[in-house]
Amino acid sequence: MGVVVRQPFAGLSSRYRAAFRVLLSFLTALALIAGSAGHASANPRYAAYVMDAKTGQVLFSRNGDAQRYPASLTKMMTLYMLFEQMESGRVAKSTPIPISAKAAAEPPTKIGLRAGATITAENAIYSLVTRSANDIATAIGEFIGGSEQNFARLMTTKARQLGMNSTTFQNAHGLPNNRQVTTARDMAILGIALREHFPQYYSYFGTREFTLGKQRFGNHNRVLGRVRGADGIKTGYIRASGFNLVSSVQDDGRSIVAVVMGGQSGRSRDDHMVNLIREHLPRASRGSKQLLVARGPASPIAAAASAQSLPQTVAAPPFRPAEPAGAAQLELALTSTAAAQPAVQAPAVALAPAAPAGDDDASNRIQMAFAGAVPSARPTPPAPVPSQAVPAALGAIKERTTVDPVQTSSTAPSSGWVIQVASMPSETEAKSFLASAKSRASKVLGNADPFTETFQHNGQTYYRARFSGFAGKDAAWSACGSLKSYGIACYAVQM
Structure with a gap:
């Protein structure tokens, strides 16, 4: 034959x-x-999207608006937030970012710095781009947002500003959380936003390897060097998401950003990405570049602002001062420590007991599951952004008061005893902290009314985060005593 x-x-x-x-x-x-x-098409986690980065034309979409887990694609937004602070001058490349005990305890993939150490902002960027380091992502989140939970709220607010309307963030690194969701379309928007808004920093995403001390870290993005014109951006993997990748390509006058989510393996994901690029890049425009992603105001940097503006030698406030006359000093203490207070905790995520932790395409890939089981391909819909997380200056963003856990007033009561739990450099952060405190300590604050007040310190405006509605002095101080068990510093004062 x-x-x-x-x-x-x-x-x-x-x-x-x-x-x-x-x-x-x-x-x-x-x-x-x-x-x-x-x-x-038989893979329920699969989604792909290709956009012309000059015109915004959608060149390819399959499940482009279906909810997916971003995994370490989350770190693209973490870096966006850091780039904002660098561009504004609040953070320099040499600015030290502290490593907290929480950051140091994050599972691999990680750099492995000990609690109490620091890493420069530039090395933090390299750590996320190449190693996709979870410990450094958490450190960045805590540095910018005061807590990782507050940082996640800022990330989600930023996503709405950029038009990423189907994305909700719960952490800075992308480790499993069933409320942290996105779409392939939204990830393409974020990839284009990074290129358009931060051309001075975008080249970091093309880094092939990075050396820190005696350690050398290679980039997980294997499409770099495989496709002509590929210049980034980011890989991601958790079991619930499959293998994800956002790629940027600029060649022969054409420019695209492509997204693949839910790959069965790193290699199959990369091969599919290469096929998408080869098929759709020739269809992209060679015309003039248009601005595709509108840009909102920069996010506040709570930790750095309070650290630079307020004295660091003020002791934490005692449970109950002898007289209300001590309130001024207590207020400074709350102002300098408020950013370190924990916010509402995201739902607990259980780790599969016999599975090693990991990230992206490293040999020790993450084998995590929600409560011990892989979630279905249809994630829980994202929770709307609380109105406390939306800055007043963002006129284009509608506040979603229907899901607010509290209705926060900016008008102080005319009289009576109130308790103060924080002072923050922005009203957004003060309101977020009030919502967090009321959620965590609902048994104590369930009937209390949150409100904010402004005051000046060293020429800067701060916002008191306070609760009213107490029957008298004893009731207010009793509430403060109860809040202590929740880790919330507090003092009472008569209006």
Whole structure:
């Protein structure tokens, strides 16, 4: 049979034999692409999206608006927030970012710095771009937001400013959380926003390797160097999401950002990304560049602001001062320590007991599950952004008061005893802290009314976070005593 098959071509010239080989290769490639597409369509986690980065035209979309888990693609937004602070001058490349005990305890992939150490902002960028370090992502979140939970609220607010309307963040690194969701479309928007808004920093995403001390870390993004013109951006993996990748390519006057989510393996994800780029890049425009992603105001930097503006030698307030006259000093103490107070905790995530932790395409990939089981392909819908997290200056963003845990007033009561739990450099942070405190200590504050007040210190405006509605002095101080068990510093004062 083999002789019969080969015989008809035995007399063909070398030119026809070469043409036949080309045709055979083409048909084989089509079969592989069709097989890959069929396999992807059978994968409930799969989504892909390709956008012309000059015009915004959608060149390809499959499940582009379906909710998915971002995994370490989350770190793209973490870096966006850090770039904002660098551009504003609040953070320099050499600014030290402290490593907390929480950050140091994050599971791999990580850099492995000990609690109490610091890392420069630039090395933190390299750590996220190459190693996708969870410990450094947490440190950045705590540094910018005062707590990782507050940072997640700022990230979600920023997502809404950028038009990422289907994305909700709960942490800075992307480790499993069933309320942290996004879409392929939103990740493409974020990729374009990073290129458009921070051209001075975008080249970090093309870093192939990074050395810190005696450690050398390679970039998990294998598409870099494999496709001409590829210049970033980020990989991601947790079991619940599959293998994710956002790629940026600029070549021959054309520019695209492509997203693949839910790959069955790092290699199949990369191969599919390469196929998408090769198919759709030639269709992209060579015309003039348009601004595709509108930019909102910069986010506040709570930790750095309070650290630079307030004395650090003020002791933490005692449970109950002898007289209300001590309130001024207590207020300074609350102002300098409020950013370190914990916010509302996200739902607990259980780790699969026999599975090693990891991230992206490292050998020790994450094998985590929610409460011991992999969630379904249809994640829990994202919780709307609380109105406390939306700065007043963002006129284009509608406050979602229907889901507010509290209705926060900016008008202080005319009289009576109130308790103060924090002073913050922005009203947004003060209101967020009030919502957090009321949620955590609902048994104590369930009937209390939150409000904010302004005061001046060293020429800067701060916002008192207070609760009213107490029957008298004893009731207010009793509430403060109860809040102590929740880790919330507090003092009472008569209005």
